[in-house]
């Protein structure tokens with residue numbers, strides 16, 4: 001069986017003259033969470049709308065579970081669940097009434113609807129609100145109902161557009177946990193601006209900027225995209241700043257940042273860090289902390305965005 005549940009091949013789209021996205025290709029594995037990143041106007045919604053079958057691409061193809069979305073939209077959409085940015089909830093229906101409506105729309109066979117609804121509610125932790133009007137639920141629980149409608153037909157692939165938008169910090173933690181749980185047995189594509197969300201939830205990252213794919217890799221590869229060029233050290237009996245500078249020709253600066261702490265900047269590979277460790281033992285410097293300073297996700301995001309602007 002193919003390892004991917006979704007294949008996106010050479011998507012390009014223009015609304016008028018300008019290309020909104022061009023030549024976007026990627027595959028989504030059968031489980032786990034892929035984050036789709038990009039700044040405002042980068043092309044995320046265009047890409048998501050095409051993948052969900054809400055927009056026909058000018059060029060390119062999307063296969064969901066091997067089915068061509070454009071040629072066989074109904075069949076392909078059976079494998080797809082979608083929670084748009086604004087959850088499509090009917091506030092004056094109860095949770096059960098609404099999920100029943102969604103299950104019918106999603107062509108769940110009538111003799112399976114009851115079980116499908118009970119299962120989706122149980123997964124989303126809303127079984128105790130079955131008879132509650134959706135309009136009377138908190139924002140966090142409304143979002144859970146939104147996720148329940150996206151999985152009520154047991155799709156293999158779920159698309160969530162900014163799923164924690166507008167939730168309070170406790171609700172955010174709970175909804176992220178729920179997303180991780182549902183991604184254990186299906187693929188989730190999550191669009192978000194919030195980098196801490198990406199770090200907390202995603203296994204894979206695709207980033208678009210100016211309509212083009214500027215990054216495709218794992219969360220770890222994204223996190224390590226910019227090579228570190230400094231480390232912090234703390235020592236009980238530090239040598240002089242000159243001695244520290246002399247550890248390697250690749251050290252460019254030594255800065256005192258606390259009574260016993262220094263920031264050391266360097267060029268090239270992490271070999272400098274190894275040299276430092278060896279000399280600290282030989283010199284009995286009482287090293288008790290060493291921390292390589294990695295770039296924040298914001299810095300990585302900014303660097304990738306800038307690269308596109310400059311092209």
Ligand SMILES: Nc1ncnc2c1ncn2[C@@H]1O[C@H](COP(=O)(O)OP(=O)(O)OP(=O)(O)O)[C@@H](O)[C@H]1O
Pocket residue numbers: 015016020038039040041042043044045046047
């Ligand atoms: N219906 C439309 N008609 C014309 N241009 C559009 C339309 N929708 C989007 N665009 C343009 O296409 C480009 C990509 O927009 P898109 O909405 O896909 O980006 P996005 O990454 O989702 O942005 P945001 O995070 O702000 O929603 C932008 O330049 C946008 O102005």
